[in-house]
Amino acid sequence: MSPLKISWKSLWSKPLSAWLNIMLIAFGTSILTILLLASSQIEDKLNNNSKDIDLVVGAKGSPLQLILSSIYYIDFPTGNIPLKEANELSKNPFVKRATPLALGDNYNGVRIVGTDSNFVSLYSLKTQSGKFWKADLEATIGSIVAKEQNLKVGDTFYGAHGLTENKDQHKDHKYKVVGILAPQGNVTDNLILTNIASIWKMHEEPHEQKEDEEHDHGKEEAVEIQNREITSLLIQYRSPMSVAMFPRMVNQMTSLQSASPAMESTRLFSLIGVGVDTLQWFAVLIMLIAAISVFVNLYNSLKERNYDLAVMRTLGASRSKLFVIVILEGLIVTIAGTIIGIALGHFVLELIGNYQESSQAKLSGSIFITSEFYLLLAGLGIGIFASIIPAIQAYSSNISKILAKN
Amino acid sequence: MISIKSVAHSYNNNQQLSFKDWQINDGEQWLLLGESGSGKTTLLHILTGILKPQHGEVSVSDTSIYNLSSKNLDQFRGRNIGIIFQRPHLIKSLTIAENLLLAQSFAQLPEDHRRIDEVLESLDILHKKNAYPNELSQGQLQRVSIARAVINKPALLIADEPTSSLDDKNAESVLQLLIQQSGLNKATLIVATHDKRVKDAFTNTYNLV
Structure with missing residues (x-):
């Protein structure tokens, strides 16, 4: 029984809240993915078309x-x-x-x-x-x-x-x-x-x-x-x-x-930029809410489970193992959410591209860019942020006290 | 051999609990008797290595357990001490077999499915192997918790009020299982209780005052 499997099974013992959290993260990530992809593609197209024209x-x-x-x-x-x-x-x-x-x-x-x-x-x-x-x-x-x-x-x-x-x-x-x-x-x-x-x-x-x-x-x-x-x-x-x-x-x-094409596209971009910024903050806000939701969920489930965790200690699990189990539970949710979100973002963008009338600026969902890697890192960060406090609690709990209460 | 020497502990500097010296030879079966508040749970926690006493020394299988590092103590406990609580406390998200696998892997022993089958068989719950804890009755759960305690063949088996929430029939059968399993696994048995129904089964008694 690896810690990963323990966290995984514990997560899916409450499928509804697991899905809620995964979807929150996925939603935020997909908005960010769409924004990233769309603006990088538009910028590419702009530059590509004007590249030799001064x-x-x-x-x-x-x-x-x-x-x-x-x-x-x-x-x-x-x-x-x-x-x-x-x-x-x-x-x-x-x-x-x-x-x-x-x-x-x-x-x-x-x-x-x-x-x-x-x-x-x-x-x-x-x-x-x-x-x-x-x-x-x-x-x-x-x-x-x-x-x-x-x-x-x-x-x-x-x-x-x-x-x-x-x-x-x-x-x-x-x-x-x-x-x-x-x-x-x-x-x-x-x-x-x-x-x-x-x-x-x-x-x-x-x-x-x-x-x-x-x-x-x-x-x-x-x-x-x-x-x-x-x-x-x-x-x-x-x-x-x-x-x-x-x-x-x-x-x-x-x-x-x-x-000058260079100057005018910069100006155009700064005009659209306001809208992109707003959407970006909106997506970040959703991610933040998702992080808090993951945290609250873990925190509450930990209160119910601290007897379980104490029993695990009596079975020989070390403090650091419990820490890892709790952190992993947060990470599984956020990483799954991020990956689903990125996939969803690509899918939606491809869909938008299919319905676009203007063939000059057609968007595509099948192009991957390196910034998406940072989205994954961000997912990782949110997972750690949401689960670090519950994990520290699990790490430092006094099992004798918990077991004596019953 | 298990022994405690001049052990004393107090919570928040209140009244100090001191325990008279106790020596248990391998394979013996003991009853730990005491009323609520007499320090029974405290002594059990000290014996199982989850509560470090302020004074005195505790050794299990000739190891002075509180001289071990926290991590080694956890591992030592997983391998050498089996604990049965008043209530079964299985991990709800895992099946019966997985709960036992958990005990093996936390003790850093290899996963051994034959051993799991063997223990479940001897407790007559092998057919529930792939069920989840909420599908079992209270009596069955208590038997699984005994299985979990003996799965790693511990030197010491400790049961804390194992019968107090059970009716006469179940209490009797759990007691028999504990004695049988400690014999099967050559483990020293300590049963802490204030349950009068249990007394007759034991010859060795440690009384808390």
Whole structure:
């Protein structure tokens, strides 16, 4: 009979309170697990998608919006910038590479991005079949797009105006799929890539037929086209020195603004951070209540059992053995609770991921991170915290006094 | 051989209890007689090594038990002294067999299932081996507690009021079992009681005053 077996059997002689305590711990741990996993995955995704982009230049507006629309393809763009100014910036000596983006169309909710070959080198893209887009109206699509929209090389589709699903299709031009990207594990899996001229072309035609079709865009668009505009530029610096000079230079040009992905994601994180902090304290509170509950349970059961423990001493158990038996009883509860909690956290996160609509920030429950190891340690700590006082009592009890009482 | 020499003890410096010297040869069966409050429990606790007397010396099997370290004393007690309480006090969360296994492992002796079967058999409760204590009657429980006391073949078997909560028939049979088991296991037997029904079975008597 090992002390572990004695503690185990004693624990399960009261299954209800054992389960209550295990569930309390598991609940607290699973909330912490979800928070840890979700924030680490979101952070990873943010960093992964922006890893080689030093600066985004776009129209004036919210810098966060500019980042969200041009790097994560989540929000709407801030507006357009003149191609002429963009080209000037691209030739600036501070800039190593400038990737132009033209947004504004979608296919069944998948964003169509007009860009050039810089985009390919920026994200180190490779195709799994077919080739990269070259001529107008050729499109290379992300791996997830190919799967979910059921598109193959050679298929054609119509783009629609706007960034979300709608019926306003550009019926005059058909895109043709010429290639499918290999899975990259970042936003490009969910994009349709084409050249900028295709995007321009899409918007030229309706303008000419405007009078008969009463197209929404009217005259603004006519002006746009004459001046040739794009949505934004993704900038890679030539040297670290550019950090100090270049953004200021851009912001001084009247119609443009620059936004740093690093700074904006930090800002975004500090905004969500408040909610995460609150939840975290909530989970810690639950864990604390669980610890107290384990303590009260052990303490009460020890009062009932101190005759049992005295009898164990008369059978030859040493003081330290009783100490271990009581500590183990607390530890079994908290460690079982922690493990169940971590498993539950992963399961719930996987479930959340399955119901998530946005494919850009999908969460997964099958990724393990090292901080979870600290959760286990925390469980261990709570177990010891909850059972140390009862264990010391068992250790130092005067068995002669206890036995004489009866 | 078991002996106590000039043993005295007092609780919180109140009136001192002193016990006259006592020497017991191996295999003898003794009755310890005394009214409540005469120090019977105190003497039993001193003999079993769970209460260190303020004065005097106690030796069991030629070992001066209070010179042992706390840990060694616990182990010595587990191996050499079997105790039967007025009430059985088995561990409720463990089966009968597990309660006996517990006694073996606490004494740091190897687990011996044959020995467990043998003892349960001799006390006629082998069929309850895998039952939990709350499934047994009071008389059966008392027999299990005797089994637990003799499982490690102790040199000394001590019973504290083993019959006082039992009716005549059960009291008689428990007494017979104690005498039988101490004989079987070659253990010295001390029965502490104020129960008049027990007296006739013993020739050696130690009287507390």
